Amino acid sequence: xxxxxxxxxxxxxxxxxxxxxxxxxxxxxxxxxxxxxxxxxxxxxxxxxxxxxxxxxxxxxxxxxxxxxxxxxxxxxxxxxxxxxxxxxxxxxxxxxxxxxxxxxxxxxxxxxxxxxxxxxxxxxxxxxxxxxxxxxxxxxxxxxxxxxxxxxxxxxxxxxxxxxxxxxxxxxxxxxxxxxxxxxxxxxxxxxxxxxxxxxxxxxxxxxxxxxxxxxxxxxxxxxxxxxxxxxxxxxxxxxxxxxxxxxxxxxxxxxxxxxxxxxxxxxxxxxxxxxxxxxxxxxxxxxxxxxxxxxxxxxxxxxxxxxxxxxxxxxxxxxxxxxxxxxxxxxxxxxxxxxxxxxxxxxxxxxxxxxxxxxxxxxxxx
Ligand code: PHE
Numbered sequence: 001x002x003x004x005x006x007x008x009x010x011x012x013x014x015x016x017x018x019x020x021x022x023x024x025x026x027x028x029x030x031x032x033x034x035x036x037x038x039x040x041x042x043x044x045x046x047x048x049x050x051x052x053x054x055x056x057x058x059x060x061x062x063x064x065x066x067x068x069x070x071x072x073x074x075x076x077x078x079x080x081x082x083x084x085x086x087x088x089x090x091x092x093x094x095x096x097x098x099x100x101x102x103x104x105x106x107x108x109x110x111x112x113x114x115x116x117x118x119x120x121x122x123x124x125x126x127x128x129x130x131x132x133x134x135x136x137x138x139x140x141x142x143x144x145x146x147x148x149x150x151x152x153x154x155x156x157x158x159x160x161x162x163x164x165x166x167x168x169x170x171x172x173x174x175x176x177x178x179x180x181x182x183x184x185x186x187x188x189x190x191x192x193x194x195x196x197x198x199x200x201x202x203x204x205x206x207x208x209x210x211x212x213x214x215x216x217x218x219x220x221x222x223x224x225x226x227x228x229x230x231x232x233x234x235x236x237x238x239x240x241x242x243x244x245x246x247x248x249x250x251x252x253x254x255x256x257x258x259x260x261x262x263x264x265x266x267x268x269x270x271x272x273x274x275x276x277x278x279x280x281x282x283x284x285x286x287x288x289x290x291x292x293x294x295x296x297x298x299x300x301x302x303x304x305x306x307x308x309x310x311x312x313x314x315x316x317x318x319x320x321x322x323x324x325x326x327x328x329x330x331x332x333x334x335x336x337x338x339x340x341x342x343x344x345x346x347x348x349x350x351x352x353x354x355x356x357x358x359x360x361x362x363x364x365x366x367x368x
Pocket of ligand 1: 235236273276
């Protein structure tokens with residue numbers, strides 16, 4: 001900004017006038033070069049062209065008035081030319097926006113590498129869960145969810161684990177503290193499986209039902225290479241007239257082929273779950289050795305993957321409290337539950353379950 005006072009002119013010959021106006025032009029140009037905001041431009045206008053305090057006003061007052069009559073014409077011409085220059089500078093500043101200096105500071109250098117934005121991707125567990133769900137959606141199953149904080153009634157009692165029954169010990173449970181004064185059936189816990197959503201679904205709709213339920217579950221298990229206190233399951237429930245164990249076998253055999261490839265075989269082993277009768281564990285032929293026997297399948301050629309069975313009539317009896325149509329004499333059904341991590345570990349060759357939850361981008365970045 002220019003604050004220098006306008007000097008008095010002592011000589012009025014051509015050379016003196018040229019010199020005096022050249023100095024003013026230089027000042028005005030330097031001043032105009034710093035204009036980088038509307039406020040600065042307005043200040044420039046007032047400083048140079050202001051009616052009372054403006055520098056041009058002062059020039060006119062000091063020089064024009066003091067000039068001898070024969071110098072007035074030459075001085076007037078130069079004054080008008082200079083005024084046009086200042087107005088030009090002002091117009092340029094107002095029209096061109098920020099000054100060259102300000103622009104340079106903000107300029108985009110298109111030769112620099114850009115800011116790299118990481119592409120988001122599905123977590124491998126989410127992806128596997130969606131893949132499983134998709135296989136059943138293609139068979140006409142709908143998709144449901146239920147709460148992760150569940151009541152004792154839905155997680156255990158209605159699934160035919162009576163209070164105090166030793167079957168409860170097979171699912172070491174994380175319970176919500178401070179619930180001792182509530183009736184046992186209302187006490188809250190972190191669901192140990194997605195099976196309680198079977199009951200919630202049946203209470204909401206009469207048969208027929210075909211539904212898959214993906215979700216997070218918790219167990220008070222010590223973490224190791226294959227156990228994590230938090231993991232995921234996909235539950236399945238099918239209830240209709242004349243549903244048989246062959247329907248269960250055919251459905252799961254198809255699902256395993258869809259997930260692991262058409263050459264995969266399945267076999268069913270007797271097992272026990274309180275909410276299915278009969279119950280079975282499903283094994284698939286080892287996807288690593290094709291069934292010949294290797295380290296992954298402990299030389300057996302088979303890998304155990306999920307639990308299933310025909311819905312126990314005792315479970316239908318609980319459902320009938322809200323939906324009488326679940327009459328075990330008229331309908332039947334099957335259910336299954338599979339661990340998502342186990343399937344993801346097989347599909348992607350992951351040997352530590354904890355990797356899924358560690359949030360290490362070096363691990364997760366492999367699934368983009
Ligand atoms: N809920 C059982 C578990 O978590 C799995 C299962 C579901 C078994 C449905 C049979 C039927 O171990």
